[in-house]
Amino acid sequence: MLKKRSILALFGLLFILLFISACSNNTSSTGEESEGSDGEDQTTEEASGEKTLIFGRGADSIQLDPSKVTDGESIYVTNQIYDTLVRYQEESTEVKPALATEWETSEDGLTWTFQLRDDIKFHDGTDFNAESVVFNFERWATSAEYIYYGYMFGASEEDLGGIIEKVEATGDYEVTFTLSESNAPFLQTLAMPPFGIASPDAVEKHGEDYFKNPVGTGPFVFEEWLPDESITLSKNEEYFGEVANVDKVVFRTIPDNGARFMELQSGSIDLMTGLNPQDIQTAEDDQNLQIIRRPSMNVSYLAMNTDKEGPLSEKLVRQAINLAIDKERLISLYEGIGKPAKNPLPPSLWGYNDDIEDYGYDVEEAKALLAEAGYADGFDITLYTFANPRPYMPQPKVSAQAIQEMLKEINVNVEIIENDWDTHLNVTENGEHDMAFLGWTGDNGDPDNFLYVLLDKDNAKKGSAGNIAFYKNDEVHDLLKQAQTEMDQEKRTELYLKAQEIIHEDAPWFPIAHTTPPIAASKNIVNYSPHPTGSEPFNLLDIEQ
Numbered sequence: 001m002l003k004k005r006s007i008l009a010l011f012g013l014l015f016i017l018l019f020i021s022a023c024s025n026n027t028s029s030t031g032e033e034s035e036g037s038d039g040e041d042q043t044t045e046e047a048s049g050e051k052t053l054i055f056g057r058g059a060d061s062i063q064l065d066p067s068k069v070t071d072g073e074s075i076y077v078t079n080q081i082y083d084t085l086v087r088y089q090e091e092s093t094e095v096k097p098a099l100a101t102e103w104e105t106s107e108d109g110l111t112w113t114f115q116l117r118d119d120i121k122f123h124d125g126t127d128f129n130a131e132s133v134v135f136n137f138e139r140w141a142t143s144a145e146y147i148y149y150g151y152m153f154g155a156s157e158e159d160l161g162g163i164i165e166k167v168e169a170t171g172d173y174e175v176t177f178t179l180s181e182s183n184a185p186f187l188q189t190l191a192m193p194p195f196g197i198a199s200p201d202a203v204e205k206h207g208e209d210y211f212k213n214p215v216g217t218g219p220f221v222f223e224e225w226l227p228d229e230s231i232t233l234s235k236n237e238e239y240f241g242e243v244a245n246v247d248k249v250v251f252r253t254i255p256d257n258g259a260r261f262m263e264l265q266s267g268s269i270d271l272m273t274g275l276n277p278q279d280i281q282t283a284e285d286d287q288n289l290q291i292i293r294r295p296s297m298n299v300s301y302l303a304m305n306t307d308k309e310g311p312l313s314e315k316l317v318r319q320a321i322n323l324a325i326d327k328e329r330l331i332s333l334y335e336g337i338g339k340p341a342k343n344p345l346p347p348s349l350w351g352y353n354d355d356i357e358d359y360g361y362d363v364e365e366a367k368a369l370l371a372e373a374g375y376a377d378g379f380d381i382t383l384y385t386f387a388n389p390r391p392y393m394p395q396p397k398v399s400a401q402a403i404q405e406m407l408k409e410i411n412v413n414v415e416i417i418e419n420d421w422d423t424h425l426n427v428t429e430n431g432e433h434d435m436a437f438l439g440w441t442g443d444n445g446d447p448d449n450f451l452y453v454l455l456d457k458d459n460a461k462k463g464s465a466g467n468i469a470f471y472k473n474d475e476v477h478d479l480l481k482q483a484q485t486e487m488d489q490e491k492r493t494e495l496y497l498k499a500q501e502i503i504h505e506d507a508p509w510f511p512i513a514h515t516t517p518p519i520a521a522s523k524n525i526v527n528y529s530p531h532p533t534g535s536e537p538f539n540l541l542d543i544e545q
Helices: 002-029 072-081 130-140 147-153 186-190 200-212 257-266 277-285 315-324 327-334 363-372 396-410 421-429 448-455 474-485 489-506
Strands: 052-057 086-088 095-097 100-105 111-116 164-171 174-179 220-226 230-235 248-253 289-293 298-304 338-340 379-386 412-419 435-441 509-515 518-522
Touching: 052 072, 052 257, 072 220, 072 230, 072 248, 095 100, 111 130, 130 164, 130 174, 130 200, 147 448, 257 277, 257 518, 277 289, 277 518, 298 315, 315 363, 315 396, 315 489, 327 338, 327 396, 327 509, 363 396, 379 396, 379 421, 396 412, 396 435, 412 421, 421 435, 435 448, 448 474, 448 489, 474 489
Parallel strands: 052 248, 379 412, 379 435
Antiparallel strands: 086 095, 100 111, 111 174, 164 174, 220 230, 230 248, 289 518, 298 435, 298 509, 338 509
16 A cells, blocks of 8 residues: 555656646747846747857848948848859858859850759749849849949949840850950859849849848848847758758847957857957857857958048158058057058968068158158048957057057147948948048959959949049059959969059058957857858858757
8 A cells, every 4th residue: 555655646746747847848839938038148049949049240231132232241141141153162262053053164264154953942932043143133234233243343334234245044044144355253253242142023022122121042031130139030941052050040239349248158149250359368268168260361451542632642641651650569459360461462362462561660751751742740631440340450449549649650640530330331432531441351262352342443433432542543453454354373463463562552551450350159159160251151050059
């Protein structure tokens, strides 16, 4: 009898425990939270049991139509939503198939034919095919607002199509490009995020609002955008590539570097960019965190507006400013993540001219050049900077203040004007600045993507300028255009070496640094490989439980 009662008691206790467990599981599965929870601290395991990656960043995206933006915050998100015809290898800028499975080009380099996948649908359920590719390229070639198309294919107000004469659907799943001239970086260019293929139906449906209703074929599907707060994406279960390991990605905007790092430490976010240099060691010492470094393919710079009447239109003045800034002192603000730059190209790219000697730091020589140019008494000038950190410039305001102090030594009085990221891009593209900070992370591993985009006269148009120094040198232009059509890399290298010599002499920039940007992550983020181009799809990474 005693044994029977013990067994009954044991079964009763077991039943109670199971009932409590079931109630707890039911509460989790319905997404109900305990009293006092605002849901902000749910990261890798949401109440529903889904894996959610929360990515912290310093600024919101400008828009989610990748063909209209050049900023990293927008491209980070669009890289998850869209696919391109070809894509880069996981850790390099070598090209591999994506929406196109194979391709061939004519001997003269003027005709490119791509075979496309025949088993893909856009996120809205419509078919991907050759006609959808043609639709996108024709869309980009009919309006100057698609700035990247213009940068990379030489489009102008007179010829919006640039070097692409026509794009044809030569089969249901075959596309042929006809170029007006050979273009050495053409294939590399097609892998760039701005050439992500959008759903024609979605573009037509949303019209001017398409930029906030993106539809591609990529590993993640757009769900929601709360401006200046967050963007939410969900896994594309039908993705033709490797289906994502995480169910959702949330991009959270947290402007302050320190606040963002505190949220990482507390577990509110899983991954972050824009780490203060002084917090790197703290992260490395934290057993719950890790530092992952992005391979360097970038440059930060101080651009001088050569198009404005006044001192900066004089080469001697620009050279004097280069001599008056102590680059080593400026680089110390990067606290180990930056190396001094002397060229617009990073040294990791072929075509880099290592024979060029940097200006060095020489205040007396700077004063002499100013006197020779007629500015012995100095002048007043503005320096525009951005509030949020960038991968190539972790402390923009402090860097601006350092330059302000240094230029006082040559009687150049600098007024610092700080704007949010969106405003900064707008004012510099329109040439409102005297001097301005900016930087660039390479898109395709080709020198053309730095020198032509950032310093050619073709890209010095107010309102859409990639060349915010508004530097216009006909000899440089001829060299860069010749390099685009030359298919022999050794000959292209010679052209780029010469172009860098002229640019160095003309001094439209004060080149600052090349960085290896640190990314801080929780320890349970695995299989994450940052790409040299500055962003990557998140379908390969995972979150260990």
